[in-house]
Amino acid sequence: MNTYILGIESSCDDTSASILHNGTILSNCIANQEAHKLYGGVVPEVASRAHQANIVPVVDMAIKKAGINKEDISAIAFTRGPGLMGSLIVGVSFAKAFAMSLGVPMVEVNHMKAHVLAHFAEDPKPSFPFLCLTVSGGHTQIVVVKDYLDMEVIGHTIDDAAGEAFDKTGKLLGLDYPAGPLIDKYAKQGKAVYSFTEPRIADLNFSFSGLKTGILYFLKRELKKDPDFITKNLADICASVQDRIVSILMNKLTKAAQQTGIKNIAIAGGVSANSGLRNALQEAGIKNGWTTYVPKFEYCTDNAAMIAVTGYYKFLNKDFIGQEVAPLARMKI
Ligand code: KG4
Numbered sequence: 001m002n003t004y005i006l007g008i009e010s011s012c013d014d015t016s017a018s019i020l021h022n023g024t025i026l027s028n029c030i031a032n033q034e035a036h037k038l039y040g041g042v043v044p045e046v047a048s049r050a051h052q053a054n055i056v057p058v059v060d061m062a063i064k065k066a067g068i069n070k071e072d073i074s075a076i077a078f079t080r081g082p083g084l085m086g087s088l089i090v091g092v093s094f095a096k097a098f099a100m101s102l103g104v105p106m107v108e109v110n111h112m113k114a115h116v117l118a119h120f121a122e123d124p125k126p127s128f129p130f131l132c133l134t135v136s137g138g139h140t141q142i143v144v145v146k147d148y149l150d151m152e153v154i155g156h157t158i159d160d161a162a163g164e165a166f167d168k169t170g171k172l173l174g175l176d177y178p179a180g181p182l183i184d185k186y187a188k189q190g191k192a193v194y195s196f197t198e199p200r201i202a203d204l205n206f207s208f209s210g211l212k213t214g215i216l217y218f219l220k221r222e223l224k225k226d227p228d229f230i231t232k233n234l235a236d237i238c239a240s241v242q243d244r245i246v247s248i249l250m251n252k253l254t255k256a257a258q259q260t261g262i263k264n265i266a267i268a269g270g271v272s273a274n275s276g277l278r279n280a281l282q283e284a285g286i287k288n289g290w291t292t293y294v295p296k297f298e299y300c301t302d303n304a305a306m307i308a309v310t311g312y313y314k315f316l317n318k319d320f321i322g323q324e325v326a327p328l329a330r331m332k333i
């Protein structure tokens with residue numbers, strides 16, 4: 001049987017559509033929204049308007065790139081949440097209308113589950129159970145993945161997400177949004193010579209707000225002594241910030257691996273594109289005898305391929321949702 005799943009992602013500021021054929025990705029098209037750079041962060045109203053403009057062309061492109069006709073689509077998988085309400089409404093409404101016109105079933109997808117299942121977009125695929133550190137602009141979680149659709153969050157952030165820590169630091173440094181990829185780039189040219197304290201949080205939870213405040217006061221102090229401190233030392237500041245964020249993440253991930261005894265370890269989400277984190281995971285893997293899984297770059301940040309993959313496993317379970325479905329800004333794994 002030929003199963004073609006159309007995946008749709010619109011939870012934040014990327015509009016994406018993907019076609020999956022029997023578990024294999026045929027297309028994964030993404031329209032990024034440059035407009036947010038002007039504001040130093042995602043502006044919900046701007047995001048939903050851009051989704052509205054992009055959704056039809058992006059879906060059209062995904063279908064064309066896959067070399068299929070819209071009539072071939074077996075089901076439509078869409079992000080129901082969590083995310084920005086105005087952004088989600090565009091994807092959900094489009095999915096409903098398109099599913100109705102094609103007469104195909106719909107599958108609702110949890111965006112955070114999808115980040116984890118991005119590992120099943122291509123080989124090598126992790127074997128169960130595995131631990132996944134999901135680090136994005138809105139979330140930071142350690143998830144025990146028992147099966148495709150059976151996941152348990154054992155650690156989460158109590159304030160900012162890891163991506164926010166990168167982006168907010170970038171703002172202090174005068175970098176464009178999203179600053180994560182820029183800090184990663186500059187960090188490669190510098191050394192982690194400045195030390196920022198690690199938060200003392202019990203159990204497997206994370207906190208990044210103290211780090212942000214620490215960086216703010218550090219910069220204020222140094223800028224008083226030398227107004228050009230940031231320009232002169234940007235690479236070293238970025239290397240130091242990245243080093244600390246990565247060590248906070250890796251320390252908790254290592255603790256989670258010790259506590260659960262799980263040795264299949266994965267990272268996912270936008271921050272898993274970070275070269276410092278990717279290197280640290282490989283090193284820890286060698287040291288601790290882990291099998292590590294790092295997604296391809298295009299499956300780290302928001303994309304519809306991960307929505308189509310998740311939708312496919314739910315489709316196999318005939319886990320469909322009706323036209324009464326509404327988006328959820330908050331949605332648990
Ligand atoms: O998963 P994602 O695309 O969207 C959300 O669901 O939030 O993650 C976006 C986040 C942003 O905070 C961005 O700065 C961060 O991922 N990011 C990175 C890198 N690439 C993206 N952070 C650090 N280093 C990177 N190379």
Ligand code: ZN
Pocket residue numbers: 111115136137269270301302
């Ligand atoms: Zn995401």
